[in-house]
Amino acid sequence: MRNYVIRRLLQAVPLLLGVTVISFLIMHAAPGGPLTMYAMNPKVSAADIARMQAALGLDLPLHQQYWKWLTSLLQGNWGYSFTSGLPVAKLIAQRLPATLQLMLASFVLSVAVAIPIGILSAIRRYSVLDYSVTILSFAGISLPVFWFGLMLMLLFSVKLHLLPSSGMFTIGMEASLWDRLSHLIMPVTVLSMASIASWSRYMRSSMLEVIRQDYIQTARAKGLAEKTVVYKHALKNAMIPVITIMGVQIPLFFTGAVITETIFAWPGMGRLYYTAVLQRDYSLLMGILTISASLVILFNLLTDIAYAYFDPRIKYD
Amino acid sequence: MLKKSMIVCLVLLLLAGMLAGCSTQTPAGGEKQEGGILRVGSWQEPDYLNPPLAEMVASSEVNKMIFSGLLQVDDQMNFFPDLAMEVPAEENGGIVIDGSKFTVTYHLREDVKWHDGEAFDAEDVKFTYDMYMNPAVKVVSRDGYDKIENFEIVDPHTIKITFGEIYPPFKQLFDYIMPEHILSKVADINTDAFNQNPVGTGPFKFVKWDPGAYIEVTANEEYYGDGPYLAGIVYKIVPDTNTLLTQLKTGEVDVFINFSWAQLEEVEKTEGVSAFVTPALVWEHVDFNLQKPLFQDKAVRQAIFTAIDRQEIVDMLMYGRVKIATGDQAPISWAYNPDVKQYAKDTAAAKALLEGAGWTLGADGVYEKDGQKLSFTISTTSGNSQREQIEQLMKEQLKEAGINLEIRNYEAATLFGDILENCKFDTILFAWSANVDPDCYTLWHSKQLPPNGQNYPHFINARVDELIDTSRQAFDQTARKQYFDEIQEILAEEVPTMPIYYRANLDAAVNKLHEFKPNPTLYSNMWNCSQWWLEQ
Numbered sequence: 001m002r003n004y005v006i007r008r009l010l011q012a013v014p015l016l017l018g019v020t021v022i023s024f025l026i027m028h029a030a031p032g033g034p035l036t037m038y039a040m041n042p043k044v045s046a047a048d049i050a051r052m053q054a055a056l057g058l059d060l061p062l063h064q065q066y067w068k069w070l071t072s073l074l075q076g077n078w079g080y081s082f083t084s085g086l087p088v089a090k091l092i093a094q095r096l097p098a099t100l101q102l103m104l105a106s107f108v109l110s111v112a113v114a115i116p117i118g119i120l121s122a123i124r125r126y127s128v129l130d131y132s133v134t135i136l137s138f139a140g141i142s143l144p145v146f147w148f149g150l151m152l153m154l155l156f157s158v159k160l161h162l163l164p165s166s167g168m169f170t171i172g173m174e175a176s177l178w179d180r181l182s183h184l185i186m187p188v189t190v191l192s193m194a195s196i197a198s199w200s201r202y203m204r205s206s207m208l209e210v211i212r213q214d215y216i217q218t219a220r221a222k223g224l225a226e227k228t229v230v231y232k233h234a235l236k237n238a239m240i241p242v243i244t245i246m247g248v249q250i251p252l253f254f255t256g257a258v259i260t261e262t263i264f265a266w267p268g269m270g271r272l273y274y275t276a277v278l279q280r281d282y283s284l285l286m287g288i289l290t291i292s293a294s295l296v297i298l299f300n301l302l303t304d305i306a307y308a309y310f311d312p313r314i315k316y317d
Numbered sequence: 318m319l320k321k322s323m324i325v326c327l328v329l330l331l332l333a334g335m336l337a338g339c340s341t342q343t344p345a346g347g348e349k350q351e352g353g354i355l356r357v358g359s360w361q362e363p364d365y366l367n368p369p370l371a372e373m374v375a376s377s378e379v380n381k382m383i384f385s386g387l388l389q390v391d392d393q394m395n396f397f398p399d400l401a402m403e404v405p406a407e408e409n410g411g412i413v414i415d416g417s418k419f420t421v422t423y424h425l426r427e428d429v430k431w432h433d434g435e436a437f438d439a440e441d442v443k444f445t446y447d448m449y450m451n452p453a454v455k456v457v458s459r460d461g462y463d464k465i466e467n468f469e470i471v472d473p474h475t476i477k478i479t480f481g482e483i484y485p486p487f488k489q490l491f492d493y494i495m496p497e498h499i500l501s502k503v504a505d506i507n508t509d510a511f512n513q514n515p516v517g518t519g520p521f522k523f524v525k526w527d528p529g530a531y532i533e534v535t536a537n538e539e540y541y542g543d544g545p546y547l548a549g550i551v552y553k554i555v556p557d558t559n560t561l562l563t564q565l566k567t568g569e570v571d572v573f574i575n576f577s578w579a580q581l582e583e584v585e586k587t588e589g590v591s592a593f594v595t596p597a598l599v600w601e602h603v604d605f606n607l608q609k610p611l612f613q614d615k616a617v618r619q620a621i622f623t624a625i626d627r628q629e630i631v632d633m634l635m636y637g638r639v640k641i642a643t644g645d646q647a648p649i650s651w652a653y654n655p656d657v658k659q660y661a662k663d664t665a666a667a668k669a670l671l672e673g674a675g676w677t678l679g680a681d682g683v684y685e686k687d688g689q690k691l692s693f694t695i696s697t698t699s700g701n702s703q704r705e706q707i708e709q710l711m712k713e714q715l716k717e718a719g720i721n722l723e724i725r726n727y728e729a730a731t732l733f734g735d736i737l738e739n740c741k742f743d744t745i746l747f748a749w750s751a752n753v754d755p756d757c758y759t760l761w762h763s764k765q766l767p768p769n770g771q772n773y774p775h776f777i778n779a780r781v782d783e784l785i786d787t788s789r790q791a792f793d794q795t796a797r798k799q800y801f802d803e804i805q806e807i808l809a810e811e812v813p814t815m816p817i818y819y820r821a822n823l824d825a826a827v828n829k830l831h832e833f834k835p836n837p838t839l840y841s842n843m844w845n846c847s848q849w850w851l852e853q
Contacts, residue, residue: 032734037372044458045759046768055455055507084364085455085508094528150559157567165563171356171531171551265555267529275362280730 001308004316005301012297019293020286024066027282033058034082034280056082069286079283081276088287091272098168099268102260103253105188110195115242117196118203122211122238123230133200140197149190149263156186166265187264191257195249202245206238213237239310247303251295255288353851354549355830358561358570362529362554366515368493369449369456370507374841378574379552381843382534383432384517386492387423387442389844390753392595392834394649396488399542400426400437400518404488407792414792417482418466425474429541432522435498438473444497446478448506455507461490483790485797486754492840494518520545520847530554544847565590565825571851572833573825574842578635578703584825592825594638595835598647598751599820601707603695603744605813607775611693611743616674618812619660623670624718626662630710631818634703642816644805645749645757649837651794652755652801657809667718684719692721696736697746699726704746707817737773745773748820753838755801758785761808776813 035052038044053059057068072079078088121130157165164170164183173179210216211234219229258270269288276284307314363376368384371377387401396404402424405411413420429437448454449462466481480487496516503509515523520542521534535549553570555561562580564570566587576584584592605612612618627641646653668678676684676691684691695711697704705726712722727736736742749760759765762785765772781804788800808814824842826833829852836844 030731031736032728032730032732036730036734036738038457045460046770048456048458048460051452052455055453080508085370085512087508091528098529150563153560153563158563161567165567165569166555166560167553167569168530171533171553262557263560265530265553265557265560267527267554271529271556278728278730280734 001305001316005305008301008304012294012301015297016290016293020070020290021066023289023293024069024286025062027280027285028062028065030280032280034282036280069283073290078287081284082281083276083279083284088284091284092269092287092291095267095269095272098266099254099257099270101168101184102187102191102257102266102268103250105184106191106195106253107250109188110192110199111246113192114196114199115203118200118242119207119230119235121200121204122207125208133204137197137201140193143193145190145194145259146263148193149186149260152186152190153263166263168266187260187266190263191253191260199242199245202242203238206241207234210234210238236310240307243303243306243310247299247306251292251299254295255292349546349831349850350853351546351850352548353853354551355547355572355849355851356551356553356570357572357574358553358555358564359574360554360556360558360561362556363532365512366523366526366532367495367506367512369445369454369495370512372457374575374839377839378841378843379532379534380493380515380517381519381841382521382550382552382846383515383519383523384493384495385429385519386494387425387490388488388492390836390838390840391844392836394651394753394838396753400429400494402426412792414483418479419483419792420477420479421487422471423476423478425476426541427474429518430539431496431498431518432516432537433499435496437494437518439470439476440473441494441497442476442491443468443470444501445491445493445495448495448500451506453505453507461486483792485789485792486752486756489753521550524549540847542847546848546850547846550846571827571830576823576825578823581636581823584823587825589828590825591828592823593833593835595822595824595837596640596647596649597820597822597837598650598753599748600642600645600647600751601704601746601748601817601820602642602645603711603746603815603817604742604774605744605815606740606742606773607777607813608740609693609743611689611691614674615811616670617676617691620667620670620674620718621715621720622660622812622815623663624667624720625711625714625815627660627817628662629714630707633710634706635818635821639818639821642819644808644816645751645760645814646755646801646805647751647819647837650751650755652798654802654805656802657806660809662714664718667720671719678719682716682719683721690721691719692723693743694723694725695744695746696725696727696732696742698729698732700728707746738767740767740773740775746817750839753840755797756789757801757804758789761785761804761813774813776811778807778811781807 034056035049038049038052057065069079080087081091084091117133121133124130153165156163163186168180168183170179216229216234219233255270255273257268258274260266261268261271272284273288276288308316359375359378361373361375363371363379364373365371365376366379366383368377368380371380385400387399388396388404389399390396398404403409403411405421405423407414411422425439425442431437446462446465446468449456449459461484464480464482464484465478467479469477471477499511499516500506503511513526520537520540522537524533524535526532531554532552533549534552536545536547555564555570558577558580561570561573562576562583565573565584581592584590605618607613631637631639631641640648643655643657643659671684671691676686679685679690695708697708699705708724712724715722737745737747759770760772761776761781762770762772763777763782764770766775767773784800784804788797791797822835822837824835831850831852832845832848834845835842
């Protein structure tokens with residue numbers, strides 16, 4: 001197992017490098033650039049723009065720009081944002097805690113709700129509970145995040161005045177736990193909605209498949225309690241496809257929560273990423289993409305390791 | 318036990334005391350109250366809190382609260398002195414013309430202190446000039462500063478600036494002064510921590526910037542001018558305009574700068590809140606690419622202009638509350654000339670113009686000439702629903718006149734960075750934001766064809782060149798006006814661009830906030846934030 005992990009980590013390096021090269025090329029292939037907004041400003045002359053291009057290193061050939069970025073990165077310097085001049089590492093670090101809070105809370109909520117719902121649906125197939133969960137799941141997958149978030153805000157903030165409408169905290173009350181939690185409730189609900197809906201469906205179908213297996217019948221025939229059959233034997237085997245899905249979707253929480261973060265004014269990485277794309281802030285984009293890619297690789301590895309725990313037949317060497 | 322009469326006396330005394338207290342607390346009408354934290358909501362986040370480096374409107378809003386300049390512009394587009402003692406003019410000896418050069422003298426206030434206690438003096442102004450001209454500093458533009466030939470510090474509170482050519486917009490320069498005692502000692506101004514932690518001379522001091530969330534400033538007790546009356550301002554960043562509107566309704570923000578027309582009805586319905594519709598210096602227009610053979614016949618351009626119905630556009634999208642544009646100068650500018658050729662919708666006249674130029678109506682309802690159909694594309698920023706609707710309306714209107722319009726939109730960075738910049742468009746719909754000075758050199762002069770300037774239509778007209786050059790040679794407003802008037806007449810006749818409407822800024826503020834006066838210029842709505850006060 002240890003050798004396997006080390007081998008995977010070593011394989012990750014050229015993979016990551018390849019990802020950064022492709023990202024870099026695609027970024028520069030897109031029309032426009034970080035200096036586009038200056039074209040609209042009547043005070044900015046062509047000489048000004050040429051000067052700024054040179055200052056940002058954008059007049060160098062592509063491979064030189066990439067090489068400069070890579071060598072700085074390896075020395076620990078993530079570069080400076082083109083639009084704000086701040087160090088990229090600092091920008092990302094500033095937004096990371098907000099993203100982590102949102103992501104962790106959503107993940108915990110999703111797992112806590114989706115897995116039990118999926119199991120119950122599978123065990124009591126075609127019951128009233130199953131049908132209602134199915135309908136709610138389809139609603140959850142189909143509802144546009146944007147609309148759902150705004151409806152929640154309208155109901156709970158404007159009409160009922162129960163929850164604050166947006167932001168991470170009320171200014172002046174940063175230390176209050178209840179204040180933070182009340183700000184967290186709506187964004188987490190909105191963000192988890194899609195994953196709860198889809199994960200519970202996967203759990204249900206995976207569970208159904210496992211329950212029909214012969215060895216489950218054998219376990220029942222041996223006289224084991226239903227609870228043991230379901231949770232000890234069936235669940236462990238049913239988890240494998242579900243873990244795959246979860247492992248692939250978790251890295252998406254980092255940069256994919258853009259819509260939720262925008263609606264609820266949550267200062268996270270998703271919004272940072274989206275703004276950087278619009279402004280063609282190449283420096284910041286490379287930093288975020290590198291982290292994003294590393295997370296995907298890391299979580300894939302963790303998922304594979306988790307397989308070994310859930311299915312003893314799987315051995316790595 | 319107190320006697321009954323004593324109790325009555327005590328109660329009466331108490332009541333009298335309370336009433337006396339009440340009367341001192343309620344102010345007489347219009348009396349300014351101090352204190353209170355104002356929450357301003359913005360959907361953009363500033364980039365640099367260092368004005369010469371900053372590009373975004375959000376940055377200039379925050380910077381206006383923290384920094385001061387030699388002169389400022391009020392909401393009626395008049396200059397007034399800020400760090401300078403008076404506005405320099407030829408009458409008061411502030412401007413002295415010498416052939417093709419001129420010298421401006423500024424007398425500086427002597428009672429100004431930086432937020433860290435240091436005194437402000439002429440060195441700071443000189444340093445600001447050096448900063449703009451320093452090739453290593455990533456200033457957005459040094460337009461105007463590069464025309465300064467000599468900068469003389471006569472004494473710590475008097476400066477004389479000599480320009481190498483007559484430059485009427487010079488009063489817009491030095492609108493932010495930077496601290497010499499801090500920035501001269503910094504290794505690299507572009508990445509220094511000062512840009513996120515500024516020190517200025519303005520009515521509010523910087524407190525903190527929580528990235529993505531808000532910027533907090535507090536009242537500058539030592540402010541040299543009148544005020545500030547507010548205890549502090551919080552500039553909240555709320556990227557979604559629907560959420561921002563919600564925050565206005567729940568009372569989580571007090572001011573919502575720059576909301577959209579679609580939200581106007583909601584804002585006007587909200588209790589305790591007023592909407593401000595302020596005509597701006599921004600004009601929305603459709604440029605023709607005069608390099609394309611199709612547009613080289615003036616009759617075709619005039620016909621297209623006559624076929625569109627701008628009144629319908631304004632009525633449908635902005636509830637008729639903005640004015641149709643007649644040219645590149647907005648009505649609030651002194652250079653505005655309304656007496657130019659008018660183009661109201663007249664489909665019959667448009668068709669007559671086309672037929673007079675040799676076009677014949679084809680079987681498919683589209684005009685054609687020499688095998689070429691009168692068909693072209695229009696581009697604008699995709700995702701901007703207002704502009705997309707303008708395009709749809711234009712398409713329908715042009716169809717009536719036998720002209721085919723194809724819509725091809727691009728995302729903003731692509732549109733401005735590639736399509737506009739490299740003139741890859743047939744026609745393009747976007748807005749220009751004018752400055753306080755009506756100078757239009759970069760837009761219409763033949764020397765400003767891209768990439769040198771912003772004459773994207775490729776408009777070349779000798780008389781306009783002459784008029785523009787002459788208008789840049791005089792300071793006298795009356796003299797300059799006649800040149801701008803003629804420029805607008807020629808533009809209306811030649812139609813290198815179709816002006817659509819003059820934008821209005823939409824801002825909302827709670828009624829408890831007094832002295833909020835939206836400013837249509839680039840000096841932003843915060844120009845008089847030292848005068849704002851909140852009812853407690």
